[in-house]
Amino acid sequence: EDQVTQSPEALRLQEGESSSLNCSYTVSGLRGLFWYRQDPGKGPEFLFTLYSAGEEKEKERLKATLTKKESFLHITAPKPEDSATYLCAVDDKIIFGKGTRLHILP
C-alpha cells in the first residue's frame, strides 16, 4: 500500500534557526513528489516537484531534495512568514502526508 509519512508533526524554531522537514514514502514506482505550503484556512500552494533521486530544487529560503526513500525540505535562516503547514504528496492521484506544522518565532 502506498504511504507517505511526514516528520516531525510540528516544529518550532527561532528566527534564523535552520532545520529540515522529512517526507518518507513507499510507493510502487514514484512518478513525482510534490511539496506544498498551506496557510491556515487556505488551500495548499505548490512549492516544488521532484521526479528522480538526486534531484534538488530551491526557492528563496527553501530547498527540496529527493532520495529513493525520502525527501527533505531544508529551511535556511527562516523568517516568521515561513510559518505554515508543509505538505508532501506523491504520484499523480496524489497521496498526501499529514503535514508538518512549522512555527517560526521572531
Added chain:
Amino acid sequence: DADVTQTPRNRITKTGKRIMLECSQTKGHDRMYWYRQDPGLGLRLIYYSFDVKDINKGEISDGYSVSRQAQAKFSLSLESAIPNQTALYFCATSALGAGTPETQYFGPGTRLLVL
C-alpha cells in the same frame, strides 16, 4: 480573479440534508479533484475526474457523489449529510500530464459543519 473558486465558502447543515459543493476553474485544466481535510488526518482524495466523461472514486468516496458538468465545473454532493462529514473540503485542478504527474492547484476551500 482566483483561478479555482469554490462555493459556498462556509456551510452549516443538519443531519440528513442533501447539499452540494461547487467548484469552477478558469485554468483550462482537464483534471479536477475533490479532497477533504481533517485535523490529524491530512488531505484525503474523495473523487477525481480526468475529463468530462471520466469519474473515478478516491480513497474515501462512500457517502459522496460527484458531477462533472463541464470541463470547468466539478460538483461534490452529500446525499444525506452526517456529522462525521464535517470537514474542510478542497477542489483542485491539474493539466493533463504527458507521462509525468502535474502540479495541482487548489481552491480556497469550503468549511462544512453538519449538526
